[in-house]
Amino acid sequence: MLRFFISRLSTFFVTFVGVTLISFAFIRVIPGDPIIVMAGERGMSQERYEELSRQYGFDQPVLTQFWDYLTGVLQGDLGQSFVTKKPVWDEFFALFPATLELSLCAIILAIALGIPAGVIAAVNRGKFFDRALMSSALVGYSMPIFWWALLLIIVFSGNLGWTPVSGRMGLLYYFPTPTGFMLIDSLLSGQSGAFVSAVQHLILPTIVLATIPLAVIARQTRSAMLEVLSEDYIRTARAKGLKPWRINGLHALRNAMIPVITVIGLSVGTLLAGAILTETIFSWPGIGKWMVDSIFRRDYPVVQGGLLLVAVVVMIVNLIVDMLYGLINPRIRTRK
C-alpha cells in the first residue's frame, strides 16, 4: 500500500508543476492586455501604461515572471488580485467552502439516487423502469444547465413559491460564518429558522448540479451491473439458491463498483465545471463566478491561482479514488 501511495504521489507532483506552467502560459496566450482591459473606453497615457506595467512586473521577461511565480507558489504565495488587491489565497478560502458545500450535496444526491436506480434498471433489464430510467438519464445528460436551472426557478420559485430564487441564506439572517459551510454555520448561529433557510436555498442548485453526474452514475452502474450479472459466479450463486438481494446487493454490486467509482471520481471535474454555470445563475458565492470574472478582467494572478487550486482539488479527489480502488479490490494494490 505504501509503495502504491508513493507512486501516486510522485505523479501528483509532476502534474502539479505541469498545471502551474499551463495556467501561467494559457492566460498569456489569450489576446488582451490586463491594463488596457482595465482602462476600457477611457484609455490611458503611455507613461501611465508603463508605470502600471512596472507595478505588475510585466516589464520583466516572461521566463523571469514565471520563475518568480513558481518560487512564490512553492512558498505558498499565489500573488494578489489585480482587481481587488487581496491575496488570491484569501479569496479562494473565502469562496471555496460555498462551492464545496454545493458540490458535496450534489455528488451525495447523485450517488444516493444514481446507484440504486442503476441497480434496479439492470435487474429489470428491458422492462418499463429500465427504459424510462435510461431515457431520462439521456435527457438529463444532454440538458443545457442554464436552461434547466431557469426552468426550475420559474416553476418552483416563481409559480409555486416553494424555494427561494437564489442566494445561500435568507437576507433576514445575519450571523458570523466561521466554517464557511452554511449548513454548519446556520446551526452554530442558534438563530431559529436559519438552518431551514440554508436547506431551502440548497435544494434547487443541488438538483441542477447533480443532474449530469446522476445520469452518468446511473448509466454506468447499470452497465457495470449487467456485465457482472452475466458472470459465472453469479450463476453459481443463483444455483446455490441465494436470495436475489444477496446476489445483487453483495456479490454483484461490490464487483460492479470499480467502474462506478472511476466515474464518480471523474465527475468531480464535471461538477466543478458545472458549478461555474450553476453558481452564476443561483448567485451562489463560490469560486465559479470568481474565476469567470477573473478571465474577463485578465486578472492573471486569480486565473493562475484559481486554476492551480482547482486542479489540486481534482488531483486530490483522484488520489482518494485510487486509494478506494485499493480498498475495494485487493488485486489493484498488490499489482506491481
Place this chain on the structure above:
Amino acid sequence: MTLKRLMVSAGIAAMLAGSAAAQQTLVYCSEGSPEGFDPALFTSGTTFDASSHPVYNRLAEFKTGTTEVVPGLAESWEASEDGLEYTFHLRSGVKFHSNDNFTPSRDFNADDVIFSFERQRLEDHPFHSASGGSWEYFQSMSMPDLITSVEKVDDMTVKFVLSRPEAPFIANLAMDFASILSAEYADAMMEAGTPEMLNQAPVGTGPFSFVAYQKDAVIRYAKNPDYWADGLPKVDNLVFAITPDASVRYQKLQAGECHIMPYPNPADIQAMQDDEAVTVAQQEGLNVGYLAYNTTVAPFDNPKVRKALNMAIDKQAIIDVVFQGSGQIAKNPIPPTMWSYNDAVEDDAFDPEAAKEMLEAEGVSDLSMKIWAMPVQRPYNPNARRMAELMQADFGKIGVDVEIVSYEWGEYLERSRAKDRDGAVLLGWTGDNGDPDNFLAVLLGCDAVEASNRAQWCHQPFEDLIQEAKTVTDPAERTRLYEEAQVVFKEQAPWATIAHSVVFMPMRPEVEGYKVHPLGGHIFTDVSLAE
C-alpha cells in the same frame, strides 16, 4: 403565494427587530460584487453603487436624477476672477460613521478634504501606495496636472489652486473619486498596521454606514442616524443581494426577495411593464453609441462621403432590432439629458437614393470598407455584431461593400486607436460628470487623437469652440459655445451618431421616491417603502 411569503418574511423581520417599530429594509438586487469600497481606487459603476453613493459624500453633489451640481459637504464655494482659485466653505457638524475598530473623536473638517485629495495627488503621501492601488479616475480626469495645491485656509475653509482655468472642475469634484474619507480613520488604521481597511471597512459621512460584506453574496448597510441632511435616509437598512443573472434578478423581484433591480434583459421589459407586481422607471442614459470613421484616410477624409454614408444607415431599424426598444436615435454626440443639448440640429435623413447620388457626385465608386464590431455588450451598444450586420446591409444598398471585423476587447481598444486604422469603429461613451466637455473634448478634441478620439478628427473651428468653453465660467455662455460646436459636428460628420440607451429600473410598487440617475449610479438615500 408571493404575497403570503412577503407576509411571512415581514413577520420574521419584525421578530428580529424585537419589539421596536417595524424596521424598514430595502433590498437591492445588484448585478455584481464591488471591487472594493474606496471609490478613488476603481472606475466601475458597480463599485460606486456600493461605496461612494451609500457610504460617502463629496464637496459638491449631483442632485439625484439630474446632472445639476449642488452643495454637499461644502455649503458654498467661489471662484477667483481668473478662474484659477476655488474656495470651499465646509459644512459644520458633519459626523463620520464609527465601526468596531474606530470611533471618530471629531467632526468633519478641512483635514479630511486635504487627505482625500493629497493621497491621490502626491506620490510621497503615506497613503499613495498603501492600498497597492492606482488612482485611475483621478489620473484619467487629468487632475494631477490640473490641481497645483490644496490648502487649508482654516478648519472649515479649503482652497484649491489650479494650473489653468477649467470650468468643469466643480462637476469633477462631485464625481465618485472625489469622495471625502476620514483622515482620522486613515491615521488610526495606519497606526494599527492595516491601511487596507480603508478599502475593506469604509468609514464616511454618507447616508448609510457599512455593516458587512460577503463577496458575491450580500452587502449590508445601516442608516446613519447622524446624517447631516434632515430626514434622510428614509429606510433603516439597505441590503445589496448580489445577483449576476438578469433573469434571476427578475424572478427575485417577482417573488418579493428584492425591491428594486438594475439592468433588466431588454427582452423582459415588455413583460415587466405588463406585470402588476412590478413598476418600471425609465430615462435616457448619459451615453452615446457611434460609428467613428477614420477621418485621416481617403475617401473618409471627405465630409461629404461621411455624410452620404450616414444617410444610408436605417437607425430606426437598429433601435428596433439591436436595442429592442430600449434605445433612442442619437443626432448629437451628447445625450438629451445633458445641458446644452442642441435640439435644433436636424438629423441626417435616411435616404439611400440621395446617399448613392452624393457618393457618385464625389467620384467614389466600388467603395469597400471595414466596420469594427465590439466583442462586448455595453448599454450604448447591446449587440455590436448585429448592428454591424444591419449597417453592412444598409451600405450594400448604396453599393458600398462592408467587411465586419472584431478583436478581443483589449485588442479592440488598443488597435482602434491607431491613426492609420483601416475601417470605421463601433464604440461609445458613458459620461462621467454630466459636463459636455466630458464628451466633446474627450471624444472629439485634437488632444485625444490617437487616443479616445477614434475618428482621429481634429477640426480647428470645433476645437476653438470647445477650448473656449473650458475657460468660461458663465453657464449661459458655455451653453452657447457647445450648441454651436454641435452644429459644426453635424456638418462635418466625423461619426454616425447611432443611439442613446434608455435605462430601465424595475421595482416593486411599494418602492417610493426612486429617481433614475442620468449619471448611471443607483442611489437610495431618498427611497422609502410604503407600508
